[in-house]
Amino acid sequence: MEELAESNGRRSVRMADVAAHAGVALGTVSHVLNHPEKVSPHTLERVRRSIDELGFVPNSRARALAAGTSSMIAFIVIDLGNSFFLDMARGAELEAQERGLNLVLANCDMNTDKELVYLSLFDAERMAGVLIAPLPSSADDQWRLQEWQSDVVALNVDASGRGCCVTTDDELGGYLAAQHLIEAGCRRLLFTGGPFSLLPIADRYRGAQRAVAEADGVSLELLRTLQTKPADGRKVGDALAARAADARPDGVLAATDLIAFGIIEALGVQGVSVPDDVKVIGYDNNRQAWESTVPISTMAQPGEEMGRHAVRLLVDEIRNPGSHEHEHVRLTPTLIARESTGT
Amino acid sequence: MEELAESNGRRSVRMADVAAHAGVALGTVSHVLNHPEKVSPHTLERVRRSIDELGFVPNSRARALAAGTSSMIAFIVIDLGNSFFLDMARGAELEAQERGLNLVLANCDMNTDKELVYLSLFDAERMAGVLIAPLPSSADDQWRLQEWQSDVVALNVDASGRGCCVTTDDELGGYLAAQHLIEAGCRRLLFTGGPFSLLPIADRYRGAQRAVAEADGVSLELLRTLQTKPADGRKVGDALAARAADARPDGVLAATDLIAFGIIEALGVQGVSVPDDVKVIGYDNNRQAWESTVPISTMAQPGEEMGRHAVRLLVDEIRNPGSHEHEHVRLTPTLIARESTGT
C-alpha cells in the first residue's frame, strides 16, 4: 500500500557543505538565508557565492521541521474541469502569492472519497493550511466530522460552526434570475435542474419561488433533471418543444449554464426561438457555455473573489490561532444579461 | 518576500506521546507504522489503540527527512483550463496512485514564469519527482537549462537529451487530418492556426504539407491566426464566407478545435454549410468544443495515456537512479470523425 519512492541518486548539497566551502559555521549560513541583516557584508557575500557555486538548494522539509512552519497551502477541488472552481483556484493562488504562500492543487474529479484522501495527505504533510471546495451535497460532509491538524476553510459550502467558509448566496441568485425573467415580461416560468441533493440547486429554486411569490400573475413550474449537463438540458428542450406553444413556459430558469446550453440547442433545432418564444437564463457563467450560438444570460459567481477571501480567512486562522473566530463570508452573484433573455 | 506562515496553535501529538501512552518505546511505535509484521500482535493492538485515542497523525515531513524518501510528486501544468492538460493530470494521478505515490498539481495559467517558480518550489520541497507540461514554444525552455534536485519528466514537449519526455506526434496528426480531408473528397485545403512559435502547430502544418505533397491535384493554403481561440476561428470563418464560392477551400484543417469551432459558427451564420460546402477538422478533441452544433471531427491526443506514461518514466528514474536511461515516448494521435467532415 504505502510503497515509497526512493531518494534519487545524487545526494544534494547541504548547508554544512556550504559552510565548509565558505569557511564559516553552519549557523552562519542559516543566518544569511533567514536573517541576512545580521551578517557582515563580507561574510554575506562569501557565503552567497558558495551557495551559488555549489548550487545549494535549501531543504524546505528540514526547514519546516526545525522551524515548525511551512509556506505551503493546498486547495482540494471537487472538479477542476469546472471553470467555476478553476476560478477559485486562480483567486486563491493570487492571494496566496501576495502573502508569501505557495498553493498546490488536488483534483478530486467528482469523486468525494478523494476529498478525504487528500485531506489526510495534506494533514500528514503538515501543510500550513488547506482549502477545500467539496461537492455541495446536502449529506453531512464526511470531512467535517474530523478534527484536522491543519487549519481548513471550505469554499462553496456552508461549514458554519466547524470552521471558516465562503459561499455565494444561491437563494438570492435564484431570486435575481427569476426577477430578471419576470422583468423581461415572462409570466409562465419554469425552473429546471437537479439533483436537488445539490444544495445550490435547491437554493436557487427556493429563490425563484420567492421571486414568483412576490410577483403578480406569475407561475412557476418545476422540471427536475438527473444531472447538470447539456444532455439533461437537451431533454428538457425537446420536452418543451413538443408542447403546444401556449402550454410552454415563456421563461426558463436553468440551474446551470450547461443545462441552459442544452435547452437552447434543442429548442433551436426544433424551431423554437430563443429569446423570442422562450427566454432562458442559466447559472454559473461557465466558460464552457460561452460559445453558445445564442449567448446565454447567467448569474455569475465571483469564483476568484471566493478564492481570495478563502485564503484571507485561512491566513488569519494560521497567524492568529488565539484570537481567530470562524467566519462565514457570503458573496453575491451578479446578473449577466446576454441575448438569451434579450428582446 | 519569504513571509512564512506560523504554526497553528494546537501542538500535534507526536510519536513519543503515543509511545508513552502505550507504554512502549518510541521505536516500537515507528515499527508498528512501518514494519507491523515485526511487532507482536499484542503490542500492535495496544499501540494502534493509542494512536487512535490520541488522534496521532504521523508527520510526513519528519518522516521524509529521516527516511530520505517521499511519496509526493508534483505536476506543473501550463494551463489547467485546457482539457487536454487536465486529462494528462487525470492519467498521471491514476498511475501515481497505483504506485503508491501522491500527486499534487500546480497551475501556471499560461504564465511561463510560473513554470520556473513552481519548479524551484518543488525542488526545495524535495518532491520525489516532478512532471511538467510547459508551453510548447520553440524558444529554449528556461527550465531545461538547470539541473534539478528532483527527477523531472516533461510532457508535450521534446526534452530529449536532458531528460525523459512524452509527446504526441503532431506532424503525424497533421498528416492524418489532411489525409482524412483528402479522402473525404477535398481538393483545396486550407490550414489555419497560429502562432507558429508553438511547435505543435508548426508540426501539424508540416504534416498537412506532407499529406498534400503525396496526393495528386490537392492544394494547401495557409492562413495564420494570432491565437488558438474561437474568436480567431470566427475571423477565419468570416474571411472565408466573404470569398466567392469557387475561391473557397473545400476542406479546412484548423490547428485547434477551438479555432474549428469559431470557423463553423461564423460559416453557419453566413449561410455556408459545414460539411456540405466546406469540411472542417479540428485538433485536440477539446471538451470545450464538444457542444458545437455541428459535432467537430478532430485528432484526439491521448492525454490520459501521456500522463500515465510520464509517471511510469518518472518512477523508473526515481527507483533506478543508476540504470535509468532517459527516454522519449512518442504517442500517436487518433482520428475522430464526426459530422464536420461527414458527407
Add this chain to the structure above:
DNA sequence: CTGAAAGCGCTAACAC
C-alpha cells in the same frame, strides 16, 4: 557578528 549545540519528529540500525 560568528560559532557551538540543542532540538524539530521520525527512521533504521543495532543492542538487549
Add this chain to the structure above:
DNA sequence: GTGTTAGCGCTTTCAG
C-alpha cells in the same frame, strides 16, 4: 520482539 541511539538538514538560542 522491543528498547536505545544516532542521525536526516535545518533553525535558533546562547555563548564567545
